[in-house]
Amino acid sequence: xxxxxxxxxxxxxxxxxxxxxxxxxxxxxxxxxxxxxxxxxxxxxxxxxxxxxxxxxxxxxxxxxxxxxxxxxxxxxxxxxxxxxxxxxxxxxxxxxxxxxxxxxxxxxxxxxxxxxxxxxxxxxxxxxxxxxxxxxxxxxxxxxxxxxxxxxxxxxxxxxxxxxxxxxxxxxxxxxxxxxxxxxxxxxxxxxxxxxxxxx
Numbered sequence: 781x782x783x784x785x786x787x788x789x790x791x792x793x794x795x796x797x798x799x800x801x802x803x804x805x806x807x808x809x810x811x812x813x814x815x816x817x818x819x820x821x822x823x824x825x826x827x828x829x830x831x832x833x834x835x836x837x838x839x840x841x842x843x844x845x846x847x848x849x850x851x852x853x854x855x856x857x858x859x860x861x862x863x864x865x866x867x868x869x870x871x872x873x874x875x876x877x878x879x880x881x882x883x884x885x886x887x888x889x890x891x892x893x894x895x896x897x898x899x900x901x902x903x904x905x906x907x908x909x910x911x912x913x914x915x916x917x918x919x920x921x922x923x924x925x926x927x928x929x930x931x932x933x934x935x936x937x938x939x940x941x942x943x944x945x946x947x948x949x950x951x952x953x954x955x956x957x958x959x960x961x962x963x964x965x966x967x968x969x970x971x972x973x974x975x976x977x978x979x980x981x
Contacts (some may be wrong), residue, residue, distance in 0.1 A: 785866040788849060794829045806854075807932055808872055808923040815917075819910040822874055827905045830880050831897060840888035847880035866930055869921040879905045 816954040830843035851873060858871040890896035917923075 788834070790829075794825070794850070797825065799940075800921050806874065807870060808869055808920060808926045815910070815914070818874075818913070822876070822913070823879075823909045825904045826879060826909065827883070827902045830883055830905075831894075831901070834884070834887060834897065835894050838892060840884045840892070843880040843887070844877060845882040847876035850876055863877050867926060868924055870930055872916060872920055875909070875916050879909040882908055 826847065830846050833846055834840070834842040836842075853874045854871075858873055861871050862868060882895065882904040886901035886904060887893075887897040890900070
C-alpha cells in the first residue's frame with residue numbers, strides 16, 4: 781500500500797513535468813508544428829517514470845497505473861481551462877495509457893526482466909506513443925482556429941501565432957517523432973533503471 785501511495789504522489793508531480801515537457805501539444809495552438817518535440821519529450825518522460833516505478837514495485841501493471849494517474853490529472857487541468865471559458869478543444873490530453881500497457885506487457889512477458897523492459901518496452905513506447913497521439917490530434921478541431929480565436933494568456937508576444945505554419949516544418953511528423961522517440965527512449969529509460977538501482981544503495 782505504501783508503494784502505491786508513493787506512486788500516486790510522484791505520478792501527480794511527474795504529470796506537471798510531463799505537461800510542461802509536452803507543452804507544445806498540450807495546448808492545440810502549437811500542436812502540429814511541434815509534434816516531433818512532443819514525441820521525444822513525452823516518450824522519454826513516460827518511459828523513465830513508468831520503468832522507474834514499475835521496477836520499484838516489481839509488479840507488471842504499475843506502468844499503466846502510472847499513466848492512468850497522469851491522464852486523470854491532465855483531464856482535471858483540461859476541465860479547469862474549460863471552466864475559464866476556453867473551448868473543449870483548447871487542450872488535448874495526450875494518450876499515454878496504451879504505450880504504458882505495452883511496457884507492462886513486455887515486463888510481464890519477459891518474466892520481469894528489467895533489461896528487456898528497458899530495451900524492448902522502451903522501444904515500443906517510443907514507436908507507439910507518436911502514432912497514438914497523431915490519431916488523437918486528427919479527432920480535434922483545427923488547431924489554428926483555436927490558436928487565433930483563443931490565444932493563451934501565458935504566451936509571450938513573440939510566440940503568438942501570426943500566420944498558419946502547419947505542415948511547414950516537417951514532411952512526416954509521425955515518422956520523425958516515432959523514430960526519434962524510439963531511439964532516445966531506450967538510453968533514457970536505462971538511466972531511470974539505474975536511478976532505481978541507486979535507490980536501494
